[in-house]
Amino acid sequence: MTIKKRFLISYIGGIAIACLSLFSIICIVFYVTTGKIPSPGTVYKTFTQQRSLSPEEELAYIKLRGIAKSNPEQLLKPSGELKQTIQQFEAESLGVVVRKQEAIDYYSKDLVEKSLIAHFPKFDANNIETRGTIDNAGRLYRYMKFDFYFNDQAPGSLLVLMKESSFLEFMTKWGVLIIITILLVSIGGLLFLNHLLKKTIIRPLETLGSGMTEIRNGHLETSVTEPVKQTALEVKQLTDDFEKMREALISSTEEQVKLENNRKELVASISHDLKTPITSIIGYVEGLLDGVADSPEKQANYLKTIHTKALSLNELIEELFLYSKLDASAVPFHFERIDINEFLKHIIEEFQLQDNQVSLQLTNQEMTNSYVLADRMQLNRVFINLIENSLKFKHPNRSLSIAIDVSRKAERIMIQLSDNGQGISKEQLPYVFDHFYRGEEERPTHTGGSGLGLAIVKQIIEMHEGKVTIESDLHQGTTVTIYLKKA
Helix, strand or coil, X not given: CCHHHHHHHHHHHHHHHHHHHHHHHHHHHHHHHHCCCCCHHHHHHHHHHCCCCCHHHHHHHHHHHHHHHHCHHHHCCCCHHHHHHHHHHXXXXXXXXXXXXXXXXXXXXCCCHHHHHHHCCCCCCCCCCCEEEEEECCEEEEEEEEEEECCCCCEEEEEEEEXXXXXXXXXXXXXXXXXHHHHHHHHHHHHHHHHHHHHHHHHHHHXXXXXXXXXXXXXXXXXXXXXXXXXXXXXXXXXXHHHHHHHHHHHHHHHHHHHHHHHHHHHHHXXXXXXXXXXXXXXXXXXXXXXXXXXXXXXXXXHHHHHHHHHHHHHXXXXXXXXXXXXXXXXXXXXXXXXXXXXXHHHHHHHHHHCCCEEEEEECCCCCCCEEEEEHHHHHHHHHHHHHHHHHCCCCCCCEEEEEEEEEECCEEEEEEEECCCCCCXXXXXXXXXXXXXXXXXXXXXXXXXXCHHHHHHHHHXXXXXXXXXXXXXXXXXXXXXXXXXX
C-alpha cells in the first residue's frame, strides 16, 4: 500500500473514530438518563418534553385547562373575559387551539387551520403525554395539550402553543442539509490534505525514487533536488542527504577513475624503469657468455656494470615497495618529541662523512624550543632523499651547496633546504611530487634514480600532518620548505 493511501486511510479513520466515540458517549448518556434507545425522533422529543415551561406558558395552560374542566363549551366561541384573556396570551406570542372531535373550532390568527388538522396530536383521555412539538405550515411550535370531553361527551382538545426558537427551527429544517454540508466540507478538507500530502511528501519521494533509479543505471549527474517550498522537513532532509550521497558518489567515481589512471601510469612507469637496468644486465651477461669480454679487465668492467645496475634495480624495488606501503598506510609511524636542530646536525655530520662533494650548512642553530612531533626513522628518510636529490641534479659548473634553515611559524616549525643546483623549470615544477617524475627533458639521464624520491617525501610529511612545498628557478637553485607540528 502506498504512503498516500495510508495517510488517506488514517485521516478518514481518525475522523470516523472521533465521530463514533462522540456518538457512543451521547447514546450512553441518553440511555442512562431516559432508559430508551436513542434515535433522532426520540432525542428531539425528549429534549422538547423535558424543557421547562416559561411563566407565560404555564399561566395560560393552567387557566385554560381550568375552564376546559369546568365549562368547556366557553372555549368553542370565546367571549367577554375569556376572549380578553386569550388575546392577552396571544399578545405574549402564545397560540391557542380548541378542537372538537376532528374540527378546529378556534385557533389563533397566526396559525394555519389545514396544517393544524393534518398534524394535530391524537386524543388521549388519560393525558399521559401532554407535551410535544407540532409543525404548522413549516413552522415548529412547542405545545401543551389537555384532552377533555364536552358536555355532549364529544372528545375535545386544548393546545397552548409557543413558537420554537429560530435556532431549533433552523436545525430541524436544515439539519440534514447542514450535515451534508459538513460532510462535503470534510471531504473537501480530506482532498486538500491529500493534495498537500502529495505535493509535500509523495511527489518529492517519487522524484527521489526516480533519481535513485537513474543513479542505479549509472547516471550520477541526475539531481534529485526539487525546489518545493512546503516539502516536509523529514523528506527535505532525506533528499538533501541523498543529494550529498550522490555528490560523494560522483567524487568517489572521479577519484576511482583518477586512481585507475594513476595505476596504469604507475604500471607503465614501473615497466619502463625496470626494463632499462634489466636490459643492460642481460646485454652484459650475454657479452660475457659470448666471449666479447676477452680480457680480465673487460670481464671485470662488465661485472662491475652488472653489479651497479643490479644495485640500481634493487634500490628501485625497495623505493617502490616503500611507496606502495605508504600509499596503503601500511607503514607504522612511531611519533616522539624530537629537537629538530640536533636531529639535522646529526644528519649533516653523517652525510658529510659519506660524501665530500656537498657543502651542508645549518642556520639558526641557537633557536630554542625547536621540538617537533615526528617519526625519527621516516623523517631521516625525508632529509636523505632531499639531499640526494640535490646531489643528483647539481649544477655541472659549480660545487653543490645546501643551506638548511629552521624557524618558527605560529604553531609550526618551518624547515627550508635551499641548494644552488640546476633548478627546475616553471613547466615541470607542479609535477615534481608525482611518482616516477624525473624531468627527463631538462635533467640529465645519467643521474638515474627511481623518480619516487619526492613522492615519498610528500607522503611521509603528510603522514606527520605537515606540508611540503617547493620553489625553484632554472639554473639558479631549488628551495624545499617543510612545515611540521610543534611539540
